[in-house]
Amino acid sequence: MAAARGALCPNLKYIIMTTKISYAIAFLTGLGLIFLGARFLLSPEVAEAGFGMHFNEHGDYSFHYMKGIRDIVSGLLMCVFVLMNERRALGITLLTGTLIPVTDMLIVLSKSYNSLPQAVPHIIAIVICLVSGIILLFTKPSKKFYENTRIS
Numbered sequence: 412m413a414a415a416r417g418a419l420c421p422n423l424k425y426i427i428m429t430t431k432i433s434y435a436i437a438f439l440t441g442l443g444l445i446f447l448g449a450r451f452l453l454s455p456e457v458a459e460a461g462f463g464m465h466f467n468e469h470g471d472y473s474f475h476y477m478k479g480i481r482d483i484v485s486g487l488l489m490c491v492f493v494l495m496n497e498r499r500a501l502g503i504t505l506l507t508g509t510l511i512p513v514t515d516m517l518i519v520l521s522k523s524y525n526s527l528p529q530a531v532p533h534i535i536a537i538v539i540c541l542v543s544g545i546i547l548l549f550t551k552p553s554k555k556f557y558e559n560t561r562i563s
Contacts, residue, residue, distance in 0.1 A: 433543040438493040444486030451479030463519040463529030505544030512536035
């Protein structure tokens with residue numbers, strides 16, 4: 412009986428560790444999105460260059476403001492779900508939210524002046540969303556994890 416418990420412990424430790432890492436990555440990604448969104452609102456031309464796009468907006472930053480608020484809301488949702496220990500909601504948000512960096516990457520790559528280096532941040536976001544979302548949705552930590560874990 413003790414051997415069977417010992418065999419389960421490494422697996423449980425692995426699940427708990429990967430869940431905590433996924434929470435941390437999701438929280439840091441959420442903070443990053445809040446930063447990026449704020450940059451689109453406060454310094455639209457700098458943010459535009461970092462995104463990999465060039466617009467001839469003539470002082471009209473409507474796109475930048477829409478992109479900025481989208482990123483801020485997405486980042487806030489991720490952070491709130493982490494702080495509330497809403498593992499499934501966070502996992503679903505990350506998996507469905509993968510559509511955003513995929514679409515952004517396709518838009519960036521559709522421009523003749525861009526190449527792979529401008530797509531790299533979007534590719535990284537795709538990987539983070541997919542991996543973290545899958546881990547959070549398809550691993551189930553024990554009740555002890557939820558009782559003893561307070562993310563602060």
